Amino acid sequence: xxxxxxxMGRLQLLEIADASAREESIDDAFLFxxxxxxxxxxxxxxxxxxxxxxxxxxxxxxxxxxxTIFAMAExxxxxxxxxxxxxxxGHYDPSGLVKGWAILNAAAMLRERGYRNFYVEAGxxxxxxxxxxxxxxxxxxxxxPFNMREIVKVLEISDCGVATSGTYVRGQHIYNPKGDAPxxxxxxxxxxxxxxIYEADRFATAAFAMDERGVSFIGTLEGFEAYQIDQAxxxxxxxxxxxxxxxx
Amino acid sequence: MSKNQxxxxxxxxxxxxxxxxxxxxxxxxxxxxxNENNSNPNTAGGVAPLxxxxxxxxxxxxxxxxxxxxxxxxxxPDATSTAQSAPANTALIGPxxxxxxxxxxxxxxxxxxxxxxxxxxxxPPAAVASGYKDGQFTGDVADAYYGAVQVKVAIQKxxxxxxxxxxxxxxxxxxxxxxxxxxxxxxxEAVQAQSxxxxxIGGATLTSQAFIESLQTALNSxxx
Numbered sequence: 001x002x003x004x005x006x007x008m009g010r011l012q013l014l015e016i017a018d019a020s021a022r023e024e025s026i027d028d029a030f031l032f033x034x035x036x037x038x039x040x041x042x043x044x045x046x047x048x049x050x051x052x053x054x055x056x057x058x059x060x061x062x063x064x065x066x067x068t069i070f071a072m073a074e075x076x077x078x079x080x081x082x083x084x085x086x087x088x089x090g091h092y093d094p095s096g097l098v099k100g101w102a103i104l105n106a107a108a109m110l111r112e113r114g115y116r117n118f119y120v121e122a123g124x125x126x127x128x129x130x131x132x133x134x135x136x137x138x139x140x141x142x143x144x145p146f147n148m149r150e151i152v153k154v155l156e157i158s159d160c161g162v163a164t165s166g167t168y169v170r171g172q173h174i175y176n177p178k179g180d181a182p183x184x185x186x187x188x189x190x191x192x193x194x195x196x197i198y199e200a201d202r203f204a205t206a207a208f209a210m211d212e213r214g215v216s217f218i219g220t221l222e223g224f225e226a227y228q229i230d231q232a233x234x235x236x237x238x239x240x241x242x243x244x245x246x247x248x
Numbered sequence: 249m250s251k252n253q254x255x256x257x258x259x260x261x262x263x264x265x266x267x268x269x270x271x272x273x274x275x276x277x278x279x280x281x282x283n284e285n286n287s288n289p290n291t292a293g294g295v296a297p298l299x300x301x302x303x304x305x306x307x308x309x310x311x312x313x314x315x316x317x318x319x320x321x322x323x324x325p326d327a328t329s330t331a332q333s334a335p336a337n338t339a340l341i342g343p344x345x346x347x348x349x350x351x352x353x354x355x356x357x358x359x360x361x362x363x364x365x366x367x368x369x370x371x372p373p374a375a376v377a378s379g380y381k382d383g384q385f386t387g388d389v390a391d392a393y394y395g396a397v398q399v400k401v402a403i404q405k406x407x408x409x410x411x412x413x414x415x416x417x418x419x420x421x422x423x424x425x426x427x428x429x430x431x432x433x434x435x436x437e438a439v440q441a442q443s444x445x446x447x448x449i450g451g452a453t454l455t456s457q458a459f460i461e462s463l464q465t466a467l468n469s470x471x472x
Contacts, residue, residue, distance in 0.1 A: 004408040006463065011411060013448065119448055126450045141442065143451030150441040151449060164451045191451060215434060235439050242435075246444060 005030050007037050010123040016110065017117035017133045025113050029106040033122060036102040039065065042093050053091045069094050069101065072202075080206035080217075100163055100201025103127045107197070120197075125163040127197035139246060145188040145229055152235070153191075153227060154246040161197025165190050165208035190214050191227045193244055200224070212236075380406050380470040387466030401466040411463065 001021035005012045012033055014026050039048045048066055051057040059070060073086040073094050086094045099122055106120045107127040117130030119138055128138040137158045141151030145166070155162065166189040190208045194200030203224060207214030215236050218226035225241040380403045387399045402410040 002409065004411065006408065006467075015447070121448050121450065124450045126448055128448070132447050138448060139444070139446040141444075141446035141449045141451075143449055144439065144441060145451070146439075147441075151444075151446065151451075152439040152442060154442050154444045154446055162450050189451060219434065229439055233439050234436055236434050236436050238434060 001026065003030070005033075007034060007122075011121075012123070013119075013121040014106070015119055016115050017131065018115045021115065021118075025110060025115065029109050029120065032106050032109060033102055036098065039063070040069065040094060040098045040102075042091070042095065049092060049094065069098060072097060072101070076202045076206065080203070083209045084202060084206035096165075096205035097198065097202040099123060099125055100161065100198040103201075104161070104196050104198040125161070125197055125201055126157075127161045128157050129159055131158060142191050142227065146233065152229070155193070155244045156246050157193065157244055161194050161200040163192050163194070163197060163200035163204040165192070165201075165204040186230045186232070187211055187214065187228055188231055189229045190218075192218055193225045193241070195223050380408070380467065382406070383470070385466040385470045387462035387464070387469075389462065399462045399466055401463065401470065403470050408467075 001023065002013065002015040003023075003026045012030065014029055016026065038044065041047045042049055042053070044050060045054075048057065048062060052059060052062060052066070059067065062070075070086075070092075073084070076084045076097060077086075084096060086092050086096065103120045103122050103125055104127055107118070107129060110118050110120070111129070115129075117132070119126055119128040124143065126138075126140055128140065132138050137156040140155040140157055140162055142153040142155065142164070144150035144152045166187060187208065190204055192200045192204035192207065194203060203218060203221065204226075207217050207226065210217055212228075212230070215226045215228040215238060218224050219238040225238045225244065227235055227237040227241055229235050382403050382405065385401045385403065387401070399411055401408055
């Protein structure tokens with residue numbers, strides 16, 4: 001059973017391969033993702049995070065999930081030598097880990113209901129559990145940052161998370177012919193496989209900020225692999241990455 | 249040195265006393281904590297979220313905590329109650345985990361709710377996949393500076409089941425120039441399009457305005 005939703009211009013997909021799949025379970029998971037979007041979207045002027053940024057709400061008065069996110073952001077800042085930081089120009093933007101956190105918890109909701117085989121995908125980031133309807137590991141295609149209709153790698157994963165930092169939007173920035181600033185980065189996209197989507201997402205965000213050194217940084221982390229694509233069309237990947245690649 | 253000896257002996261005795269007292273304090277705390285864990289968290293009434301949080305994080309060893317309360321009644325479809333009750337059902341991970349008492353916020357008044365009237369304003373989701381006719385709907389061609397974008401949406405039982413790109417810009421890939429200076433534990437290859445069937449597509453996100461515009465027109469025609 002599979003459903004797709006559109007939220008803030010991002011697609012969210014959820015599929016349960018278990019025979020016992022119920023539509024309500026999928027609806028609940030989407031409602032949770034919607035709640036996260038309503039709460040943490042910096043584009044919504046009345047979201048909780050926006051009210052904090054507008055100084056209308058003190059962090060100490062914020063909801064428990066908000067305080068959780070801030071604590072996790074601080075932890076991640078320390079884990080990544082400051083490369084991950086939700087504070088930009090006096091405003092907080094925790095989107096670099098909120099998505100992974102939301103997906104992981106939507107997955108936890110499904111596990112709670114007894115499902116073992118499913119995936120949750122939001123904005124290109126994935127938590128995959130168990131196997132697909134054919135009883136095989138979930139096959140994940142990594143989108144080509146040069147051409148959205150193509151995939152450049154096919155992974156086989158189970159019980160782990162795959163997050164990509166760096167987007168087509170970023171590519172636009174790099175190729176923007178009007179821009180006269182020198183290129184700041186040569187990395188177009190960095191895909192990270194981690195023990196779960198929360199871990200993969202936050203480290204992908206931090207590693208992307210490290211530019212070309214990002215993939216090496218991921219290589220130093222136990223249980224993480226990375227695949228980085230630069231603007232010359234060259235992919236650089238960690239030693240253990242190929243274990244996840246579909247052997248054709 | 250020798251003058252210090254007796255002082256040291258006395259301090260051993262003092263230390264032993266300290267250890268005994270400390271042990272007693274720790275044991276008492278442990279008994280208290282166990283008792284607290286066993287008692288219904290609701291009896292705490294207006295427990296502040298953070299205090300409750302530390303209690304929950306003691307109870308939960310794993311990184312992922314998902315409150316066991318049934319989400320159906322709390323996660324009502326209307327935006328107001330969703331916004332207010334969702335923290336209850338929020339599955340939370342991380343250092344400051346939420347709590348069972350935080351999991352029933354409707355019982356206890358939450359300072360955030362009252363301090364923040366704006367949450368009472370229902371925020372309609374950007375586009376919820378419901379109320380659409382079944383079928384395939386093609387969106388308008390939308391211009392992005394890098395080319396044209398057009399999507400086709402497939403609706404089944406009123407829900408989006410697939411979004412396809414009909415047109416997308418050009419391939420910017422250049423001839424790959426493999427850098428031989430790679431670090432020893434990294435490998436390199438030229439990226440190459442793959443044709444294998446996949447369950448899920450991840451990677452670069454689809455946030456371009458052109459994509460949203462084309463998708464919106466497709467969904468509009470699914471409605472009318």
